[in-house]
Amino acid sequence: MSRTQELAQGLDAVRARVEAACATAGRSTAEVTLVVVTKYFPAADIARLHRLGVRDVGENRDQEAGAKATALAADPATAGLRWHYIGQLQRNKAASVARYADLVHSVDRPGLVGALDHGAQRAERRLDVLLQVDLDSLAGDNGRGGATPHDLPSLADQVAASPGLRLRGLMAVAPRGQPARPAFELLARLAAALRVEYPDASLLSAGMSADLEDALLCGATHLRVGSAVLGSRPPLG
Numbered sequence: 001m002s003r004t005q006e007l008a009q010g011l012d013a014v015r016a017r018v019e020a021a022c023a024t025a026g027r028s029t030a031e032v033t034l035v036v037v038t039k040y041f042p043a044a045d046i047a048r049l050h051r052l053g054v055r056d057v058g059e060n061r062d063q064e065a066g067a068k069a070t071a072l073a074a075d076p077a078t079a080g081l082r083w084h085y086i087g088q089l090q091r092n093k094a095a096s097v098a099r100y101a102d103l104v105h106s107v108d109r110p111g112l113v114g115a116l117d118h119g120a121q122r123a124e125r126r127l128d129v130l131l132q133v134d135l136d137s138l139a140g141d142n143g144r145g146g147a148t149p150h151d152l153p154s155l156a157d158q159v160a161a162s163p164g165l166r167l168r169g170l171m172a173v174a175p176r177g178q179p180a181r182p183a184f185e186l187l188a189r190l191a192a193a194l195r196v197e198y199p200d201a202s203l204l205s206a207g208m209s210a211d212l213e214d215a216l217l218c219g220a221t222h223l224r225v226g227s228a229v230l231g232s233r234p235p236l237g
């Protein structure tokens, strides 16, 4: 089987899961964006995915993402890709990410808001961002980034006051070693509370290969799916 056939199979299987879960939840698949997480995989896979209709791709390391975005932007055959930055982000990488990212999912602290705002303004862009919520912090564990629910309102106010940024919603990763569903339900309540003050913050990024059904039932608008489409990730290069 060719790599393109392999990717097509993975994509078909994920799209079928999304359709089934949307049917169960009484939602339209048109409300859902499948972000295919291509981290660690070569730009050639992104070009193959583009031919299969994928336009939204997710990356979590600036150097790798920037190189792929530059390479693929030069090729008219891969026009229209949208880049989702989903990883923990250092301040010194913020200006770079602000140049090519279409949506940054992982804004979680005041220093990063300032750096992204500055970078976006220098790039003469208005950058869409999500606030990442740390659902692990509730279990006393943390390590994958994210603001505590308690810190969200002030972070939201800071983004809303940043001329280079646009607050579009929330993102989270399900807590380790616990059922995803109650965590995503909490995330949905936090998102609803945020929308009272910021109606444009209507996006909810939740759900990965293992738990996209739970996320869709809880209102996710953006799924971040890697291994279910691309297979297991190659070791860090």
Ligand SMILES: *Cc1c(COP(=O)(O)O)cnc(C)c1O
Pocket: 037, 039, 060, 086, 087, 173, 208, 209, 210, 224, 225, 226, 227, 228
């Ligand atoms: C890698 C990654 C994903 C994709 O995970 P899979 O289990 O391969 O679907 C989603 N979200 C984030 C934040 C990631 O780092």
